[in-house]
Structures are given as structure tokens and as C-alpha cells.
Amino acid sequence: MDKALRRSFPVFVLPTLAAFCIGFLVPFFMGLWLSFTEFTTVQNATFVGFKNYIAAFADPTFLSSFGFTALFAVTSLILINVIAFALAMALTRKFAGTNIFRTIFFMPNLIGGIVLGYIWQLIINGILAYFDVALAVSAKFGFWGLIVLVCWQQIGYMMIIYIAGLQMIPEEVKEAADIDGANGRKRLFGVTLPMMMPSITICTFLTITNGFKLFDQNLALTAGEPGRATEMLALNIFNTFYGRVGFEGVGQAKAVLFFILVVVIALIQLRITRTKEVQA
Amino acid sequence: MSNKKAKRTFATLLLAALSIVYVSPLFIILFNSFKSKTFINLQPFTLPNAETFAGWENYLVGIEKYGFLDSVWWSLIITVGSVFAILLFCSMFAWFITRAKTWYSKILFLLCIFSMVVPFQMVMFTLSKTADMLKLNTPWGIVIVYLGFGAGLSVFLFSGFVKGIPLEIEEAATIDGCGPVRTFFRVVLPIMQPTYITVGILQTMWIWNDFLLPYLVLDQRYYKTIPMIIQMMKGSFGRVDMGAVMACLVMAVIPMIVFYLSAQKHIIGGVAAGAVKG
Known part of the structure; x- marks a missing residue:
């Protein structure tokens, strides 16, 4: 064979x-x-050592987009997971309509980032118009606009993973907790959360890497406006590559740094949550 | 007991209210797509009335002036072609590297895992240059690019499933005189059906909605996918025809909603199964 x-x-x-x-x-x-060369097309690359990396770190827009992205990733990580977990807890109980609600909350996931961005641009600008402002006025609006958008998009997805996790908790474990007289809060922190750690690992991994890699939604909703204040890392790299001729090497160096950052964050995140996983 | 019942009714009502808020963005773009373009930005939250109603005009502009239906066609060809290629070739690849104990099996598997964490920006420039050089800038060529970039997750999910298939089944086929190709197509492929559905759904959701890869790879003079045409309409400088944008947003969302409602059980199951393996 x-x-x-x-x-x-x-x-x-x-x-x-x-x-x-x-x-x-x-x-x-x-x-x-x-990333160690200077080039405009791939054929004319000349070696320049760490010059591109030095230029990347010297670029204030790169550093500020890193700060914006990190804050965004952490905020979206917390909001999406807390809300998705709460919804999953609610929808695994018995009351009318749980299946329809599941269907509805998951639906935005099938819509692409560009389309989502323009849908929310209309809505958020429409709401802000009542206060005589717009998305492009302040980075704060862009930040929270993006948060609302990714929550709308991803909560349903994470909810489905949490529901699958909740359904895998053995009945005996829940019954044992009842017999031991655990109340609601004790049950949540003592039984449900530890048993759910594999699902939490996956969902936090997905939300934090999604947060750092966000591009389409950022491009469509704010395109970095005002100025470059809401430009996230992926968009900053894109603009470095295609915004000005002669900066392709710097763009590629930023891309390598971005890659290392995403890998390091993924590894740290997996290590933290994996150690908290328990067996039934 | 009645207290419990009241609580349940309250839960249903609360979540129903939340659901209405959840779907409202889609209804907002739907009714705005029937308003004439000058009224959309001014009053986005009012229903069309006698003064603002524009009928199907926005849809006609979207289709005739911007060629929206062409982009639906290209999106469809690219998605179907790529997902088919991924399902066929990645499952064969995954079965081989899981079953054949060679020095390179493990290396190939680890490379696939590695490619899953690499963000697209890392390869975006060089990938578009490579694709250009190899003349992969057509809807047919891009299938190869998607097969390559999508291989990581697909191979990972397929090999996770193959590991769970008892070897005896395949050995029995070999004893009956089946070669590897026949063993795969007659025995392994039918058993793997649930994984085909999972991988197919995850990749369809990705490729149909993907913007940056086709934007950089395809020859934009001839081919535009749905996300590309919407970005072009909205992102270009000068006057944006908001009416046509709304109509195109609606036409972009409808195929996905239809896909979702018709295969909802598989989609939700596929997402859950895909995540559990991760």
C-alpha cells in the first residue's frame, strides 16, 4: 500500500x-x-540592509496605526466575546424562537467587509447628522463606528461556537453542580467557564487576529479619515505600498513586522488560554 | 410556574427586539435603494414617499452604467471554480500526507499550519507580481492563487478528519485490488462528505466576499468582482451616485442571504465543526 x-x-x-x-x-x-532591498518592480531590487525597517519605525503614521489597531483589537475582543457568550447562554435555554434568533444573529457574517462598511457608513453618518457631525470629523467616531460594525458582523459567528461548546458540557457535570448547591454565579465561574475554555480559546484567537488583520471594513467605513487617524495597520501597509512610488521596500518591511506581530500575539494568546483548559 | 412562564415570554420579547435592531441595517439599505439619489444622504431613515420614490431606476443605473451583473458573473465563476479546486485537490493532498509516512509529509503539514497565521499583507505585493508574471490575472488563473492561499486551512481540516478514519477500511480496499486513486475516490471521498461541506462553506464565505486579493490579482480592465465594483463606485473621487450604490449593495447582499437561508443548517454546523477542529 x-x-x-x-x-x-x-x-x-x-x-x-x-x-x-x-x-x-x-x-x-x-x-x-x-524587505531588505530597495525596489519598484521585483526585478530591480538592490540590497540595503535594515534601512527599510529603520524607515518603518521612523514613520509616525505606522506607530499611530499600531496604537489604534491594538486598542481596537482589545476592545473588539472583549465586547464581541462577552456579548456572544451571553447570547449563547440565553439561546441554549428553552424558550420560544431560539432557532430564529440564532439564524438572525449569524446572518451578517455572510456579508463581505466592503459591503458592510458602506452599509454602516450610511447609517452612522445618518445618525451623526442629527448632531451636525460626520464620521470623517473625529477619529473617535471612526473607532466606535468600526467597533459597532465588527460586533454586528462577528457576534453571531462566535455565538455559534459558544453554543456548540455549551452543548458539549456533559449533563452529569451540571447535575453535580446542582446537587452541590451551586448558585447561578458559582455555576458560571466554577463550572461553565472552565468547561468552556476550549471554545473561549478559539473565539478569543479569532477575534484578536481578526482585529489586527482588519482591512476591508476599515477601507470602506473610514478609509483612514480624518487625515490618517483611523488608519489601521493593514491599511497603513497598503497605503505605503501603493500610495507613493519608491516606498515599496518600506511597505514590505512593515508587512514583515506585521506578520511577526500577528504570530507573536497568536502564540501568546494561545498559551494564556490553553493553560486554563480543563478536562471533564 | 407562572413566574417561569413570564420569564420565558420576557426572554422571547427581549431577543425579538434585539433581532429587529439586528436586521434593521439591511432594511435601511433596501428602502433607500428605492429613493432617488439626492435624498439618500439627507434623510436616510425615512421611507420613500411620493417625492423621493425612484422605482427601479437605481437598479437600472447599477446594472447598465456600472455593469453590476457582469461582476456577479465573475464572482460566481471565481467562487465556484476556486471552491471546487480547493475541495478536490486539498482533500487528495491531505489524505496523502496523512497516510504516506514520508520525510516530507510532516513538513508539508507544518507549512500548511504556518500559512494559516500569515496575514495577507505579508505576501500581497509579491503575490500580485508573481500572478502577473504567470498570467494568472484572469478569473480562471485566480483559481490557482486561491487554491494556493486557501490550502492551509483546508488541508488542516481535511487531515484532521482523515486521522479519524480507521485504516482497516482502506486496507480492505487495497486487498480487493484498488490502487491509491481508486481507494481515494471510491472509499475515502464518500466518508469525508461532512468535511467537504464544512470546508466548502468556509471557503465560499471567504472567496465570495474577498476584496483585496482579486483587486490586486485580476486585470481590472476586464474583470471585476462584486466587492471590487462596489469599492470602485464608492471609493472613486468625484460624485458618488448614492442611489446606484444602495441598489448594488442590495444586489450584493441578496445572493448571500439566499445561500444562507437555503443551506442554513449546513452553514451553522460547518462553522461550529470548523472551529472545534481549530
Whole structure:
């Protein structure tokens, strides 16, 4: 079996491997190399050492977009998960309409970031117009506008994961807690939350990486306005690449830093929540 | 007992109110799409009346002037083609690297995991240059790009499932004289059906809505996907035709709602299954 299987390598592995090289491996390593060079097209790259990285750190818009993104990611992480968890707790009880509510809360997930951005731009600007202001007036509006948007989009998704987690808690564990006389709060913190840690790990991982990688919604809702005050990291990198000729190397260096940042955050987050997971 | 019943009714009413708030953004763009363009920004929260009603005009402008239906067509071709390629090739790939104990199996698997955490911005510039060089800037070529960039998650989910299939089933097929290709298509593929649905749904939701990858890869003179055309209408400088934008937003949302309502059970199940494996 094994020998025959290995001979069929070209059929099974080659198509995906070739596409994986074109779509990921080659661009990835080429990107790493180009971040140490100066170039406008890929062919005319000249090695410049860490010059691009120094330029990236010296760019005030990059640092401010990092601050904005970090604050945004943490805020959205907390809001989305708390609300999604509460909804999941509510919708796993028995009352009329739980299935319809589930369907409705999940729905915005199927709408793409660009479309979402323009839907909310109309609504938020419409509301702000009553106070004679607009999204492009202050970074505060842009920040909370983006928060409302991602909450609307992602709460349903996380809720579904939490519901799946809640349904996997064995009945015996709940009964044991009842027999021991645990009240609502004790049950939540003593039983439900520890048993839900695998779901919490996944949802916090998804929301924090989504928060750091946010692009379409940012581009559509505020496009960085006012000035570049609501420009998040991904959009800042995009604008560095395509905004001005001659800055492609700096853009690529920022992209490498962004990649390292996302990996480090993902690893830290997984370590923190994984250690809190328990077995039933 | 009646206290409990009252509590349940209260819960239903509370969540019903929340649901109305939740769907209201969609209704707001729906009724704005029937207003003439000058009234949309001025009074976005009023229903169309005799003065502001524009009939189907915005839809006609969206379709005729901006070519919206072409973009629906391209989005459809790209999504169907890419998801089909991903399902077929990634499941074969995942089965091979899980079953064949070779020195490179583990490396390929780890590379797939690694690619899942890399943000698109890291490869965006070089990927668009590579795709350009290889002439992949068409709806057919972009399928290869999506297969490559989407392989990580798909291979990960498929191999998670393959690990759970008892080896004896495949060994029995081998003894009966099936080669690897026939074993895969006759035995493994039918067992993996639930994972095909999960992966298919997750990738459809991603590719249909994706903006940046097609924006950078496709030759925009000829091909635009739905998110690209909306960004072009709204993001370009000069006068924005808000009426046409509203109509196109509605037409962009409708296919996804139809897809959702027709496959709702699978979609919600697929999301939950995809997450549990992660």
C-alpha cells in the first residue's frame, strides 16, 4: 500500500503543492528578501540592509496605526466575546424562537467587509447628522463606528461556537453542580467557564487576529479619515505600498513586522488560554 | 410556574427586539435603494414617499452604467471554480500526507499550519507580481492563487478528519485490488462528505466576499468582482451616485442571504465543526 501510494505522489500532492508555491511559499520568501532591498518592480531590487525597517519605525503614521489597531483589537475582543457568550447562554435555554434568533444573529457574517462598511457608513453618518457631525470629523467616531460594525458582523459567528461548546458540557457535570448547591454565579465561574475554555480559546484567537488583520471594513467605513487617524495597520501597509512610488521596500518591511506581530500575539494568546483548559 | 412562564415570554420579547435592531441595517439599505439619489444622504431613515420614490431606476443605473451583473458573473465563476479546486485537490493532498509516512509529509503539514497565521499583507505585493508574471490575472488563473492561499486551512481540516478514519477500511480496499486513486475516490471521498461541506462553506464565505486579493490579482480592465465594483463606485473621487450604490449593495447582499437561508443548517454546523477542529 505505502509503496503504491508514494508512487501516486504526482496525482495527489503536485497540484496543491504547485499552487501552494505560487500562492504562498514563493511570495512569502520573496517578501522576506525584498524587505531588505530597495525596489519598484521585483526585478530591480538592490540590497540595503535594515534601512527599510529603520524607515518603518521612523514613520509616525505606522506607530499611530499600531496604537489604534491594538486598542481596537482589545476592545473588539472583549465586547464581541462577552456579548456572544451571553447570547449563547440565553439561546441554549428553552424558550420560544431560539432557532430564529440564532439564524438572525449569524446572518451578517455572510456579508463581505466592503459591503458592510458602506452599509454602516450610511447609517452612522445618518445618525451623526442629527448632531451636525460626520464620521470623517473625529477619529473617535471612526473607532466606535468600526467597533459597532465588527460586533454586528462577528457576534453571531462566535455565538455559534459558544453554543456548540455549551452543548458539549456533559449533563452529569451540571447535575453535580446542582446537587452541590451551586448558585447561578458559582455555576458560571466554577463550572461553565472552565468547561468552556476550549471554545473561549478559539473565539478569543479569532477575534484578536481578526482585529489586527482588519482591512476591508476599515477601507470602506473610514478609509483612514480624518487625515490618517483611523488608519489601521493593514491599511497603513497598503497605503505605503501603493500610495507613493519608491516606498515599496518600506511597505514590505512593515508587512514583515506585521506578520511577526500577528504570530507573536497568536502564540501568546494561545498559551494564556490553553493553560486554563480543563478536562471533564 | 407562572413566574417561569413570564420569564420565558420576557426572554422571547427581549431577543425579538434585539433581532429587529439586528436586521434593521439591511432594511435601511433596501428602502433607500428605492429613493432617488439626492435624498439618500439627507434623510436616510425615512421611507420613500411620493417625492423621493425612484422605482427601479437605481437598479437600472447599477446594472447598465456600472455593469453590476457582469461582476456577479465573475464572482460566481471565481467562487465556484476556486471552491471546487480547493475541495478536490486539498482533500487528495491531505489524505496523502496523512497516510504516506514520508520525510516530507510532516513538513508539508507544518507549512500548511504556518500559512494559516500569515496575514495577507505579508505576501500581497509579491503575490500580485508573481500572478502577473504567470498570467494568472484572469478569473480562471485566480483559481490557482486561491487554491494556493486557501490550502492551509483546508488541508488542516481535511487531515484532521482523515486521522479519524480507521485504516482497516482502506486496507480492505487495497486487498480487493484498488490502487491509491481508486481507494481515494471510491472509499475515502464518500466518508469525508461532512468535511467537504464544512470546508466548502468556509471557503465560499471567504472567496465570495474577498476584496483585496482579486483587486490586486485580476486585470481590472476586464474583470471585476462584486466587492471590487462596489469599492470602485464608492471609493472613486468625484460624485458618488448614492442611489446606484444602495441598489448594488442590495444586489450584493441578496445572493448571500439566499445561500444562507437555503443551506442554513449546513452553514451553522460547518462553522461550529470548523472551529472545534481549530
